[in-house]
Amino acid sequence: MKFGLFYEHQLPRPYDRDDWDPGAEHTILKHALDQVELADRLGFDYVFEVEHHFLEEYSHSSAPEVFLAAASQRTKQIRLGHGIALMPPRYNHPARVAERIATLDLVSDGRVEFGTGESASEMELGGFGVPREEKKLMWEEATRECVKMMTQSPYPGYEGAYFGMPPRNVIPKPLQKPHPPLWVASSRRETTMVAARLGMGSLGFAFETPEEAQERVAQYFDLVREECTPIGVAINPALAVLSSLSCFDTDEEAVEKGKEGTQFFSYSLGYYYSPLGAAHEPSKTNIYRRFIDTPEEQRMGILGGRGFGGFGGGDEEVEPEDEVKRALWRAAKRGGCIGSPDFVRDTLRKYEDAHLDVMIFVAQAGARKHEDVMDSIYRFGTKVLPEFQERHAMHERWRAEQLAGVEFPVNSSI
Amino acid sequence: MAKVDRIQDERLRSSMEAAHSSLRAGDHRDVVQRAGEAYIELLRRKPELLQGDGFQRQMRIFMFPRLGAHLEVEGGIPVRVVFDRDHFGFTEAVTYYEFAVDNLVREGL
Numbered sequence: 001m002k003f004g005l006f007y008e009h010q011l012p013r014p015y016d017r018d019d020w021d022p023g024a025e026h027t028i029l030k031h032a033l034d035q036v037e038l039a040d041r042l043g044f045d046y047v048f049e050v051e052h053h054f055l056e057e058y059s060h061s062s063a064p065e066v067f068l069a070a071a072s073q074r075t076k077q078i079r080l081g082h083g084i085a086l087m088p089p090r091y092n093h094p095a096r097v098a099e100r101i102a103t104l105d106l107v108s109d110g111r112v113e114f115g116t117g118e119s120a121s122e123m124e125l126g127g128f129g130v131p132r133e134e135k136k137l138m139w140e141e142a143t144r145e146c147v148k149m150m151t152q153s154p155y156p157g158y159e160g161a162y163f164g165m166p167p168r169n170v171i172p173k174p175l176q177k178p179h180p181p182l183w184v185a186s187s188r189r190e191t192t193m194v195a196a197r198l199g200m201g202s203l204g205f206a207f208e209t210p211e212e213a214q215e216r217v218a219q220y221f222d223l224v225r226e227e228c229t230p231i232g233v234a235i236n237p238a239l240a241v242l243s244s245l246s247c248f249d250t251d252e253e254a255v256e257k258g259k260e261g262t263q264f265f266s267y268s269l270g271y272y273y274s275p276l277g278a279a280h281e282p283s284k285t286n287i288y289r290r291f292i293d294t295p296e297e298q299r300m301g302i303l304g305g306r307g308f309g310g311f312g313g314g315d316e317e318v319e320p321e322d323e324v325k326r327a328l329w330r331a332a333k334r335g336g337c338i339g340s341p342d343f344v345r346d347t348l349r350k351y352e353d354a355h356l357d358v359m360i361f362v363a364q365a366g367a368r369k370h371e372d373v374m375d376s377i378y379r380f381g382t383k384v385l386p387e388f389q390e391r392h393a394m395h396e397r398w399r400a401e402q403l404a405g406v407e408f409p410v411n412s413s414i
Numbered sequence: 415m416a417k418v419d420r421i422q423d424e425r426l427r428s429s430m431e432a433a434h435s436s437l438r439a440g441d442h443r444d445v446v447q448r449a450g451e452a453y454i455e456l457l458r459r460k461p462e463l464l465q466g467d468g469f470q471r472q473m474r475i476f477m478f479p480r481l482g483a484h485l486e487v488e489g490g491i492p493v494r495v496v497f498d499r500d501h502f503g504f505t506e507a508v509t510y511y512e513f514a515v516d517n518l519v520r521e522g523l
Contacts, residue, residue: 132480133480133481133482133498134481134482136481136503136505136506136509137481137482137502137503137505137506139505140503140504140505140506141503188509188513189512189516190479190508190509190512190513190516191509193508193512194505194508194509194512197504197508198505219417227438
């Protein structure tokens with residue numbers, strides 16, 4: 001199993017003010033670069049960076065290609081993942097995406113992971129005029145054509161439902177041939193099965209148990225073998241899921257330093273993906289204050305037990321059955337990789353046994369201190385990561401067995 | 415074993431197998447229709463899924479993908495699939511298909 005870091009660039013407002021310190025955004029980005037540089041030195045395999053727009057406090061990461069380009073010049077081996085690039089053409093013209101991905105691949109010496117998606121928050125969809133009911137169709141069309149732009153000279157042109165352009169040679173071309181590994185954001189189980197059928201990696205932005213991961217892995221590889229029609233030229237058979245990371249000497253310290261950030265991550269995510277998020281008042285609503293003012297036992301029940309996502313109150317102890325609600329619920333709970341190195345190791349072994357390819361960590365979340373994030377990355381990288389690296393060859397053999405008979409070209413970094 | 419084989423109800427399994435054939439044949443509208451009808455049938459046979467507070471009921475309906483088709487609700491109960499358009503992409507059809515199969519299997523039908 002491989003490991004990555006995941007960045008939203010969370011930036012909670014100060015509790016007692018509605019504006020940030022003037023240097024706050026500058027600081028959070030510089031700190032993130034320091035964290036990525038450390039992760040690279042320790043042997044982390046990936047950094048994935050989101051693209052979100054207008055989601056104040058939750059994500060100040062609207063130009064991931066710029067951040068990843070900066071990271072490329074401070075790192076040597078870590079792979080640079082878009083997690084994800086928004087593909088509906090009203091966000092980004094497919095030719096511009098192809099140009100940026102290729103350029104990043106060149107300046108990073110071929111380290112790009114091309115994650116794609118379409119977003120789901122009303123703030124973003126509404127902000128760019130993307131109809132919710134057509135976003136997946138837009139994603140499919142734009143992604144398919146974008147890959148062609150990276151691989152065909154010239155690109156023969158296209159007239160589709162959502163964009164069109166005349167024949168042009170879209171340059172530069174990526175260093176990785178035929179193109180960087182392709183991924184799609186899979187917040188819902190259904191999309192993981194879409195990924196398999198299109199030969200894409202599944203970036204599971206949900207929090208899953210090892211048992212669920214195991215079931216998904218099996219179904220995913222069945223579909224890759226039996227029903228795959230690649231959207232690109234090469235397939236990237238791979239599954240990644242998300243977890244929180246707060247790794248300290250003791251469980252107690254890890255929870256103390258990691259809990260609030262994880263809860264804020266879940267809370268602010270739930271906020272923007274609920275009807276309340278659609279009513280968000282730009283530059284006015286202080287989400288962090290709402291979060292802090294919510295009794296701690298209710299924070300997992302997004303918005304203080306008002307019932308968003310069917311939580312039915314924050315003190316709910318029974319795990320929700322619904323997939324999305326469950327993901328949010330779990331994100332707010334202690335668990336995942338919040339604990340001592342032993343706790344984290346034991347947790348991850350279960351995912352390794354489930355044949356998961358990549359575990360991506362949310363280390364920077366909420367108001368976590370930079371030095372704590374660095375400590376946590378360092379402790380994981382020195383006390384947990386090495387043994388998983390030593391065992392990765394076994395996973396490679398398992399993957400080879402799963403892909404036996406698959407005749408499509410493969411470009412995967414797993 | 416394909417997940418659709420785990421659907422116990424013969425009629426529902428047969429319908430979802432037909433949906434799978436339509437998926438491969440490119441008849442995406444048929445996939446959406448069958449998936450929607452299967453989900454409605456699930457909620458009809460398991461009315462307890464629509465019990466609880468109003469929000470829980472709403473979520474059962476809300477979770478049905480809204481990618482060009484939605485469920486028409488009468489008296490709080492979904493009764494038919496309504497098409498907002500007739501053309502569906504491959505990924506949209508897969509999304510509806512997998513949603514239906516997953517829910518049928520999970521609920522033991």
